[in-house]
Amino acid sequence: MSEHAGPTAEQIQRAKMAVYAAFIASGFAFANWAARIPQVRDKLHLDPGELGLVLLAAAIGSIIALPLAGMVVTRFGAARAVAVMSLILSVGLALTAIGYEIGIGAVVIGLFLFGFGNGTWDVAMNVEGGAVEQHLQRSIMPRFHGGWSIGTFAGALVGSLMNAVHVSVTPHLLGVAVVIAIGVPLAVRGFVPARHHAEAQPEKSTRHPLKAWTEPRTLLVGLFVLCMAFTEGTGNDWLAVAMVDGYHAKAAVGSFTFAVFVGAMTLGRWFGPAFIDKYGRVVMLRACALLALIGLAIVVFSGVLAVAIVGALLWGLGASLGFPLGMSAAGDDPRHAAARVSVVASIGYTAFLGGPPLIGFLGDHFGVLDSLTAVVALLAVAALIADACRPLRQDDTRETAELATES
DSSP states (O other): TTTTOOOOHHHHHHHHHHHHHHHHHHHHHHHHHHHTHHHHHHHHOOOOOHHHHHHHHHHHHHHHHHHHHEEEEEEEEHHHHHHHHHHHHHHHHHHHHHHHOOHHHHHHHHHHHHHHHHHHHHHHHHHHHHHHHHHHHOHHHHHHHHHHHHHHHHHHHHHHHHHHOOHHHHHHHHHHHHHHHHHHHHHHHGSSSSHHHHTTTTTOOSSSSGGGGOOOOHHHHHHHHHHHHHHHHHHHHHHHHHHHHOOOOOOHHHHHHHHHHHHHHHHHHHHHHHHHHOHHHHHHHHHHHHHHHHHHHHEEEEEEEEHHHHHHHHHHHHHHTHHHHHHHHHTGGGGHHHHHHHHHHHHHHHHHHHHHHHHHHHHHOHHHHHHHTHHHHHHHHOOOOOOOGSOOOHHHHHHHHHHHHHH
């Protein structure tokens, strides 16, 4: 009996904490780098266009990694994938730190490796998070994503402290790279043992992971995640600017409004699982899309700064659950979780890449505040297709696998 038993309660709890650690570390690494971008720009004498091209290196790395991540995780497992990719990310961060002193070429290569490592790491930790969620038999994925937000907050604080005490970019980022390279491979040892993943997949498929790109449900979940990622990313990138330009608020008020938005997202991800378990995934996703739409409308049309800040809070709450629950939906069937999470992440992350320039283009013509209304159309699409994220029943997993095989 013990040979074929699933993971023990202790192993599941250990895996849960390990997944939290992976999400927090990912956010921590990103935020430490982001906090030093202005210094890198000044040291290398980059104008805005040149800086954009340098930052594009990380995006290209992620774009290449995400579609391949399903094959990597399927072949090597989530724990090994996160461990190896955290080392690649650390090498990239170290090269970026050295490039700050020796030149732009090393920075570009470093950021490419940073983005590549982060892309596969992201898919792998979401796959493991989905496995833990299924073992617990309750919703927890939004809290894992909340852990990423906590990591970014901690990383931003460290970055601010390094700036305040005049620590150079090179030793700061080298130190972060060492922490990630040592800490993450140790942490992921707590992931659910590979043998239990195998036992959870008695009908494990041998089909190629890229077959997931032919599944209608997976593509719809990806589209849903794209819509909600665009909603989240627009708030992250443009809300503070919209407050300053549209409401003539001081820069500090714009930053405060952004903090309200991020804080609301973090709270939504932490407390949302209780409501998901009570009301169901689809009901909560539609409610979130509606709440985000209401908050966005208040921000754009209220005309009163204090009311707009309340709108930012509602917008943040509404944006909080879309991305993590899309990842949960992609991982419903353990046999194909890695491939499907890779597809959904690949589609969803295009919003983070394409969203900022689209809003910027519209902002040049209509003003930043009014350009935020572009999000409304995507929220409407998200509400309409939220049913694609409905949890799969056991017979559904067989049916989707058969359809994919036939295609």
